[in-house]
Amino acid sequence: MRTEKKQLLVIGNQPGFVSNLKENLSVYFEISCVNSMHSGYNLAVGLLPDIIFIDQTSLPPKSLKNISNFKSTHFLNKCWLVMYADDNFKQGIDKEYKESIDEIMYSSKTQSEIFSRIIQQVHSKSSITNYWKDSFLGLFNLLVNPVVLLQEDTIITMNDSFKESFKLNNLDVENLKLTDFVNCENKTKVRASLRNFAHGKHMKAVTTTALQLKDNKIRNAKISFCKLDKMLHGQFIMMIHFSDENAMIKEEVGSHSVNVENCFEENSNLAEFSFTKREKEIIKLLCKGYKTKEISDILFISPKTIEKHRANIVRRTNSDTILESIIYAISHNLIDLQHN
Known part of the structure; x- marks a missing residue:
């Protein structure tokens, strides 16, 4: 089973502490570091990290006055916001910031204890690297076109149309690669193209290749790629466009409920x-x-x-x-x- 790294944003100005944090947590996280609250907020909005770690001990008190902005921002309110604070000011910090953040870790804790608590959060339900991705994936099944989310050439997830178009019965769904659906002579070329796009600076790309469908027919397709974010290394969405499919949205979506229809009709009559x-x-x-x-x-x-x-x-x-x-x-x- 693959374990995707979470996103950790560290806001602080202690190089030694940050260095130790990276050494202990890099297995679990993609770690981004900034030394000011202003830069941290701007980066957080673009990064959508699972955990935002604010080192109060190394930041000017005035810079913390807008800390509530993190949790009041729609796209950040699912992040786990934690503060590392000076134990000597515990009473004042609890009073000032307890309502604005999720957890306060005081300097009386050892670095080992802090790192263990953060790692524990990796496995908790409140860690949300996949929160926005999962929300977005809910839209995938509205699309007629096959769509997949890729980590370079590895398929992380796919929509119903992809499953219907390609033969999956005899394949290990947990370890699928896009090259599993490409002719042997094209595998190396496709793998190299995906790797170059993943490591490159461009956010979008379009190419064509031949793909093998579930009925063993070979079919040419235009493939569109789009990176999710510049900070998500190698992770992007791929949509397959077959020449005879123009519709993008399925006409029939969701379940049919007589009760719901009756409810709407009754409410209409009550108007x-x-x-x-x-x-x-x-x-x-x-x-x-x-x-x-x-x-x-x-x-x-x-x-x-x-x-x-x-x-x-x-x-x-x-x-x-x-x-x-x-x-x-x-x-x-x-x-x-x-x-x-």
Whole structure:
């Protein structure tokens, strides 16, 4: 079974510590290092690392003020954000940063203990090197074209169309290579081309070759490559384009559910409704700019009752705010603003 390296981003300015970290963790991680929070954030957004390790002991206190940006950024909120901090300032650091990061390791821990904890995270469910990749792979099966994710010439995963197009019955799916589907005379050429693309600077490439399908027919195909990211060494997506296939998206996707269809139909029928007399009165007064307390005085009902009516109006119109509900009511002619 292959084990893919995780991505570890280290933000700190202790060369000796970083050197030891690389020596102990390089088996498990592709390690990137920067010496400032600003550079670390910019790199993290592009790298999408599994673990972001911030060395508080070597960074200026002012630079840590925006640390919450990491977890509040959509593409980084699945990262494991850990801080290595000075034990002498434990109380203040806990108070300041505990809500912004996932774990704090203090300087009372030995480097060996720190490295062991990080390695433990490699095997935990919260390690997410594959999180975004797996999310993206969910789209693969919408494609008619065969698509694979490659590590140089090794197939990491494939979509349903690839499995349908190529003969896999007698092959070890765990150790498939793209060259398993290429004629013998082309294997060396294809392997070299993939290696050159993986190590090169270009993000995209297109080529043609002959491929062997599951019915043992040989078929020419245009192959498009695209690297996932400059920082993901040798990992890229490959899509196969056969000449007689133009459609890119399957027409029928997903399962058929009568219950779901009935639910949509019922909700559609419920769209026809009218406001109660009291709701219309409240909406008209809101349109005139009256506040809850003022409406309460005019209608001789409590402010709490007014708030309940407002909440019902928002809920019944499937709106987020009372303003949206008012717009909905006016646009659907559910109230008569001309009538006093």
